[in-house]
Amino acid sequence: MISGRYQPPRVYWFRGLGKGAFGPRQVLQQESEAAEKGYSMATTNAADLDGDGLVDLVIGDTSGKVFWCRNEGSRTAPKFGARAPLRAGDADLRVCHKSDPLPVDWDGDGRLDLLVGDEATDVVFFRGLPGLDFAPGVSLFSRQPIDPTAGYAKARLALEKHRAVPGYRVRLAVADWNGDQKPDLLVGNCEEGPKGEKGERGRTTGYVYVLLRK
Numbered sequence: 063m064i065s066g067r068y069q070p071p072r073v074y075w076f077r078g079l080g081k082g083a084f085g086p087r088q089v090l091q092q093e094s095e096a097a098e099k100g101y102s103m104a105t106t107n108a109a110d111l112d113g114d115g116l117v118d119l120v121i122g123d124t125s126g127k128v129f130w131c132r133n134e135g136s137r138t139a140p141k142f143g144a145r146a147p148l149r150a151g152d153a154d155l156r157v158c159h160k161s162d163p164l165p166v167d168w169d170g171d172g173r174l175d176l177l178v179g180d181e182a183t184d185v186v187f188f189r190g191l192p193g194l195d196f197a198p199g200v201s202l203f204s205r206q207p208i209d210p211t212a213g214y215a216k217a218r219l220a221l222e223k224h225r226a227v228p229g230y231r232v233r234l235a236v237a238d239w240n241g242d243q244k245p246d247l248l249v250g251n252c253e254e255g256p257k258g259e260k261g262e263r264g265r266t267t268g269y270v271y272v273l274l275r276k
Contacts, residue, residue, distance in 0.1 A: 064090065066104030066121065073106045073119060075140075090119070092131060092142045101145065105233070109165035109174055111194060120176070121145060122161030126210050127154050128178060130194070148176070150188055150196045156210040157186050157199065164234045168245065177202070179232035183225055183251060184208065202247070227271050229253035244275040 063076040063084060073092075077085040105122040112118065116133035119142055123129070128148045135141030147154040159181035168175045173190040178199070180186065186208050188196040199208045203226045229251035239246040248270060255265045 064106055064108055064119075066106035068103045071101045071104035071123065073104055073121065090140065090142060092144060103160065105160075105162040107164050111165065111174065116140070118142070120148075120163045120165050122163045122178065124160050126157045126159050126161045126180060128156070128161050128163040128176065148194065148196060151198050155188060155196055155199070157184070157208060158182055158210050160231055162233050164236065166236045166245065168236070177234055177236070177247075179234045179249070181231050183227045183230055183232050185232065185234065185247065185249065226273060227251055229269070239272050240274055242275075246275050247273040249273065 063078070065074045065076070066072070067074065073090045075088045075090045077088070079085055102124045103122070107120050108117045109120060110117055111120070111130055112132065114133075116135070116137060117140070118133045119131035121129045121131065129145035130148050131142040131145055133140050134143050149155055155176070155178075157178050157180040162179035164177045164179075165174045166177060167173060167190075168177060168187060169189060171190075173192075175190040176188040176196060178186045178188065185202045186199040187202050188199050190196055199210075200206065201208050227249050231252045233250040235248040235250075236245045237248060238244065239248070250268055250270050252266050252268055255267060
């Protein structure tokens with residue numbers, strides 16, 4: 063298992079030992095200690111992005127950007143380079159805030175795409191292109207091009223239109239949930255409960271939603 067941390071934005075590795083057991087937590091080493099500086103949050107998944115047979119890291123952060131860390135080690139002794147932003151067209155690949163990137167072949171063309179969750183409960187599809195590039199992002203829910211600005215996030219959180227999942231700050235997984243040979247979407251979120259009698263903030267709860275592929 064791998065798990066990102068909010069602050070410091072490290073990535074941890076729990077080596078599988080078999081039969082459901084895992085080894086102690088290790089920090090996945092990057093190019094240098096400086097790799098953590100300038101970042102906040104490390105929502106992390108893994109995939110072989112460059113096709114060299116080694117698993118690389120794909121990391122989101124609070125800025126909404128998505129970073130790639132190339133595995134410069136081996137399968138059993140991974141070592142990762144510095145975080146480099148992935149690109150969508152002529153700009154850094156980005157969603158409005160707090161990106162959660164999931165590499166997956168969503169359109170079935172044999173090339174890895176990116177699904178990226180954000181703070182405003184959107185899930186953005188970036189179609190994979192040759193050479194570690196991606197097409198500009200399109201919302202899976204509204205099917206419209208996305209706007210990665212903070213103003214967009216605030217406006218979207220204030221509206222229910224095109225929000226398939228309530229709350230905010232989504233996390234993603236993909237699986238064939240109903241066995242129809244199509245990838246379905248699992249979305250985790252944060253939802254704030256009702257305020258108390260004295261106006262204090264309600265308890266924040268997380269849920270998991272299953273969205274079946276049509």
